[in-house]
Amino acid sequence: FMRIYVDSIKAIREHQLKRFLLIIEEINRANVAAVFGDVFQLLDRDDTNKSEYPIQVSEDIKKYLAKPDVLGGTPEDYSSLSIPDNMFIWATMNSADQGVFPMDTAFKRRWDFTYLGIDDNDQDIRGKYVVLGRINKQRIEWNKLRKAINHFLGKQKINEDKQLGPYFIARSIVVPEEGDEIDSQRFSDTFKNKVIMYLFEDAAKQKRATLFEGCFENSSRYSEICKEFDEKGIGIFNAEIQLEAEPVDLKIEGTNVNGQEA
DSSP: OHHHHHHHHHHHHTTOOOOEEEEESSGGGSOHHHHHGGGGGGGOBOTTSSBSSOEEOOHHHHHHHTSTTTTOSOGGGGSEEOOOTTEEEEEOOOGGGTTSSOOOHHHHTTSOOOOOOTTTTOGGGTTOEEEEOSSSOEEEEHHHHHHHHHHHHHHTTOOGGGSOOTTSSOHHHHSOSSSSBOOHHHHHHHIIIIIIHHIIIIITGGGHHHHTGGGGGGTTOHHHHHHHHHHHGGGGSOHHHHHHHOOEEOOBTTBOTTSSBO
16 A cells, blocks of 8 residues: 555656556455554545545654655655545455455445446357267357356346356466367366365355256265266256256267267
8 A cells, every 4th residue: 555655646746647556356355444444534535536534644654655765755744644636446355255354334335336247257258168078078168058057046046146257267277378169177177176166065055956956866965976077067967057058969989979879
């Protein structure tokens, strides 16, 4: 915060038309009101974007700001501090994690909130395909599968913030450097360890039998679900998910997908 503050003050002194941005990722991973301390008060801005209510600063901050290689001057020059009009703070928060450190109302009302929907920014993963299943081999579009799972979760009254975003699986895996074919092995390993685990242990914990109906009697055992995923891909899921994902059946060498001679 102080580094960005110093840069913004230097720019003002030098009449530079620059803006400075401090980005805080996953702001609710700490007790933010306590972390911000007195800076909390500076978040109230007037019509010119300056802090409405300056704060008194500690002797340590005064001495720091007065250093020749920082802002210069004397400590007495910095008895109060306010956020200038060229300095901004943005923060991100996963609304599904609100229970980590809930924000109090007084803190939240000092921010402008923008909600990003579960399907926002999915352009890059559209039309990216992966081949899954050893026995029931199918070509699947990851984005369609993701949306099909989300639609199922929605029907089960599971909130949007518990559903799968475009990059629940890392972008480096689902957006190939060339072409539209996702590496099957990397995808499968991550899908089992991340997606299936998340659905099994968290998002659909109370809906396992319905979600993983393709596993029949094994729907209550994570290890068995993973084994069946290796064999039949999205065949582990509810029939509605399979239908909506629109998989393309592929022939296995020497046989068709029903196990009959090709």
